[in-house]
Amino acid sequence: MRLVRHGGHETPRRTRAGSARRVAGAALATFLGAAVLAPAGPAAADSPLRDHAAQQGFEIGAALGVDHLQNDSQFADLAATEFNAATAENSMKWESTEPSRGQFDFSGADAFMDFAQQNNQKVRGHTLVWHSQLPSWVENGNFSQSELRSVMEDHIDEVAGRYAGEVAYWDVANEIFEGDGSWRNSVFYDTLGPDFVADALRMTAEADPNAELWLNDYSIDGINAKSDAYYNLIQDLQAQGVPIDGIGLQAHLINGQVPGDLQQNIQRFADLGIKVAITELDVRIDMPASQSELQQQAQDYRAVMDACLAVNGCVGVTVWGIVDKYSWVPDTFEGEGAPLLFNDDYQPKPAYDAVHEALGGSSDDDDDDDNGGGEDPPPTGPCEVSYSVANEWNSGFTGQVTVTNGGSSALNGWDLQFDFSGGQQITNGWNADWSQSGSTVTASNTEWNGSVPAGGSVDIGFNASHSGSNPEPGSFALNGESCSVS
Incomplete structure (x- = not known):
């Protein structure tokens, strides 16, 4: 038994036995992680997104649902072909991995990890501590401070420890602030106070010493009260010596409403010495989507890509899904949908072309631009x-x-x-x-x-x-x- 210090108090912690998966996977994942980010040779103009991203040492990722990977070959083919990074959509969340106290189910998470490793994809573990998608035994547990801290530590120890050396980034704490920058009420905050974030980061650092530790939230893509709260929190964590490596800007956007200060916001976080990523990008449209709305969506995707690519500390962009028909948006926002790069028929949309071009590829329109080697002068008009x-x-x-x-x-x-x-x-x-x-x-x-x-x-x-x-x-x-x- 050894003692680990957390925020001024000491709690006993058991020594883990290294899992076979962790031992076997660590060297492989370290190699794959380095290979994905190393700049690659020139990609053909019509190559997949991941080829152009790899050429720049950039990550283009997608959130992957295990059921779609297992039951939809077209989805799995797109996931493997187009993306060099992957986020577990639901299979690593608490309700999936520990539905009953001390009873862990890693079947979905293991299947996701196997797919990502087989396809040389950088993995974002999502998410360890979150107020949502909790099993009732956690959310309604009525724990004492010491008991909840032990529950949190055991969960992080098992989940992050199982995949130690295989996950590049952990979204350690997710969506911890309200829109006005105040702390969100949750079983963790209400019981442990704001120190639960520092505790979770320290616990994850011990469970998976090689992974980067991130915070993640929505509506922090622009400069506002909520993103200011994260900016201040990260400075406080750094001052305390708490490990913190990155901030994820989710970017669940409404068509035509990319924040004008997105790049400035990315830059200010990067200036703190941490990494930044767009972690859950989608752009929802009022349905049915017109061609002009799809073009506006393409402009929005391009604006987000350009903002990230313009800042050295912004390491990648992840879209929250691949094909429109599986998106969470229609079930959450009535009358809205079509938020992703591929339509219901798995065909690329203008948004895909915009991302492709941002990474240095061509668009379908480029093939129609042959005019004998000359260029027509731009027409004028009202x-x-x-x-x-x-x-x-x-x-x-x-x-x-x-x-x-x-x-x-x-x-x-x-x-x-x-x-x-x-x-x-x-x-x-x-x-x-x-x-x-x-x-x-x-x-x-x-x-x-x-x-x-x-x-x-x-x-x-x-x-x-x-x-x-x-x-x-x-x-x-x-x-x-x-x-x-x-």
Whole structure:
């Protein structure tokens, strides 16, 4: 029997016998983990997502349901072919692994791990301590502090210990704050107080010393009270010497509502010296989804990819599922759906093309662009621009611009120009190639959003600095022709 110190008190802890799976899998998983992240050779333009991601040392992952892996060969084929990282959708959660106290069931988690290892996928273990999907014996256990701490420790010891050396990242504590940044009530917080997070991190570090330890939550993709709470908590944990390696931004998004400060938010967490990942990405649409909504969804996926790829500390993006028909969204948000990269018939959507291009691949449209080696000049026509400031702080702001093609024909390439009269300077942007000369700002289409149908729109955005004065631009020109401003 040995004593392990947790937050100023000591609790007895039994010595584990190393499981055969842990011993056998550690060396293999270490090799596979390194292989997945090492930059690979050039990928063909039409290669799967994982090939382009590996070329950049990047992770493109998916949440995988074990029942779909076992019973749907098309799903399993897409999971293996397209993704170099995997998250257990439900099979590692408490209700699945320890439905009765001390009685563990690893059948689903083992099957998931076997699939991931067979396909050289980096594994995110999800999740050890969470207020939801708990068996009733935990949620309604009426434990004393010491007993609940022992329950938590035994659970982490068994689950994380079983897969020690095989899991790259553990989502140790999940969804611990409310939207206003206050602590979420749960059996863990209500019984143990906020120290349960530090305790869980320390316990996991001992159970699986080689894994990275992460926190994970939704609605923290932008800068707000909830993400501020995580920012402050991580600083507190670091000051206490508590092991913390990363923060997962879930990014369950509504179509057209990617936070304008997503990249800035990723950067501030990375500046703390931890890693960041988009861990549960989907973009839900009001059903039935129109073609314009699917194009907007593609723009949103591209914006998220670009924001992560732009920050050195952002290591990967994981989509929460693969095909629309298995998504959790329709059962949770009435009238909404189609949030993923593949439709119900397993066919890639515009969102898939956007992710593919963000990673350096081609899109289906590229095959139709042969015009004898020349390029047609961008057509001009009526246009409308909507400009707004989404967020502003002492020395900077986030701007959002919507450009609508009011002409009778599609735009096949565009340049938008406007002037800042207050000395503002663009620092970075998304959904366009941004440049500035003096006061004149130019936003040009990227490879994936140059085509704007008649009546269609494109949303672009930027971050900029200012010195106290931030007047809005008074006029805009698209391909040299003045636009109306709404």
